[in-house]
């Protein structure tokens with residue numbers, strides 16, 4: 291089966307890119323299930339509102355994953371249990387939402403999980419490796435043939451470590467959060483597909499990982515308390531990976547990056 295994973299969908303531009311570009315990619319790649327990270331999909335680039343989630347789902351995404359911005363939109367807690375959205379299993383223990391979901395697609399049960407790393411990140415959660423053990427056991431118990439874990443983390447080493455830790459136990463470990471697509475996609479020795487970061491969806495070229503120059507300059511160059519504003523005009527891009535999963539073994543045959551420009555007028 292073919293899994294399309296889309297990296298962090300950023301703001302209005304990210305949702306626009308999916309609206310105009312996702313259908314063609316899914317058709318061309320013969321995608322069976324599409325997963326997108328939506329932690330920055332709100333109009334201000336932080337969190338996910340119910341309307342943002344519905345926008346993303348209407349564009350053709352089956353399951354949305356989250357990250358450190360999971361609690362930024364207050365209403366997330368109201369719909370998290372009802373919509374096909376997963377949030378890092380190891381942060382906000384006891385709060386609404388689920389760390390994984392098992393979804394039936396074309397006769398195949400697919401497990402999708404979300405875990406957050408602990409190195410250099412603003413919200414530090416519980417042990418991601420223990421969370422991965424619990425999650426993979428629970429997903430297996432629910433009979434999933436194919437499993438993808440979104441590891442939302444800042445440190446490249448922590449993402450690769452989790453992938454090697456889970457190698458042979460899951461179909462894919464895909465990194466998110468840093469927004470810059472990495473060129474290290476591979477199928478590890480045990481058969482698990484991996485990339486350090488799937489990249490960002492929205493306006494990448496004319497922004498600083500989604501945000502406008504001024505706020506970032508004020509913060510980093512001047513040391514001022516700054517307001518970050520998402521860039522609204524520029525080149526729309528979709529970035530992610532296409533994974534070919536063998537539903538008999540639960541392992542990956544291949545992983546390939548996608549990085550394309552979307553023309554809204556087409």
Ligand SMILES: [Fe+2]
Pocket residue numbers: 298329330357467468469
């Ligand atoms: Fe992000």
Ligand SMILES: [Fe+2]
Pocket residue numbers: 329357358359442466467468
């Ligand atoms: Fe993030």
